[in-house]
């Protein structure tokens with residue numbers, strides 16, 4: 001018996017319906033989201049055929065983080081910048097791959113209310129081995145006056161001031177997940193019509209979880225509290241369903257997507273060498289914290305809410321403990337991070 005065809009709701013239709021809930025809404029934010037989705041469709045096409053075109057491997061340059069840039073990092077970065085520069089809804093961007101923010105000074109962009117931050121290709125170490133990778137983005141309303149180019153202050157705002165945040169995961173299917181204050185929704189790319197269609201409405205992060213996710217290879221460098229929590233996760237306790245399972249893909253987007261859907265905890269703690277860990281506050285941790293909190297989970301740096309951190313630099317890093325309320329609270333009861341952010 002043919003399964004009942006369900007009505008496809010495209011991202012466009014969904015965002016227009018959402019806009020209608022705000023009488024004063026102008027539709028600029030939804031249009032900006034649609035532009036980001038367009039850029040990610042272009043990136044998706046290259047990712048899907050990466051083995052067939054000369055886009056695998058290193059580009060030969062290093063970024064401001066001192067990391068070797070992959071060819072796909074550069075392609076994704078250029079694609080997002082080009083689409084957003086032509087979008088007329090974006091005053092400027094900040095990217096994990098660019099040292100400085102870029103202010104668009106054409107007559108339309110300087111009038112735009114919003115700026116966009118992005119990690120164009122998250123999980124770069126997984127590109128050549130065909131494991132899931134992603135794009136992470138976030139949108140702030142400007143604090144600088146409209147009519148003139150945006151400033152660094154527009155990008156150095158606390159995560160709690162985000163208007164929207166999301167990611168696209170290039171995995172077994174390509175999905176776009178985005179959050180506003182109204183909630184979190186997931187859309188799957190329907191290749192035959194080239195549209196993101198609503199597939200995961202009103203995503204909620206399960207309160208409990210039995211999966212913990214971190215680079216366990218660094219365990220000896222983590223502080224005692226983190227190691228005690230790992231012991232707790234691996235300990236036998238039938239009643240509490242322990243030992244928990246360890247899962248780590250090594251792409252934050254993929255590890256967070258699993259955590260959002262199945263519950264659990266994802267961590268990238270600080271360690272003796274890197275007290276603030278590896279992940280970037282503005283491009284990775286704030287957008288993910290905004291999404292997980294909007295889905296009922298929590299996101300902490302060990303001594304407080306990620307979204308309350310006042311950013312000082314565009315590329316600053318922060319430790320992160322994020323996911324299901326109960327399991328993250330348990331981890332925090334073990335962890336007394338010394339990191340000041």
Ligand SMILES: O=P(O)(O)OC[C@H]1O[C@](O)(COP(=O)(O)O)[C@@H](O)[C@@H]1O
Nearest residue numbers: 121122123124125215250251252253
């Ligand atoms: O290899 P490690 O140290 O475990 O780090 C993996 C983490 O680094 C990242 O790959 C960093 O992201 P980029 O690929 O954007 O630089 C995350 O996606 C991932 O969670």
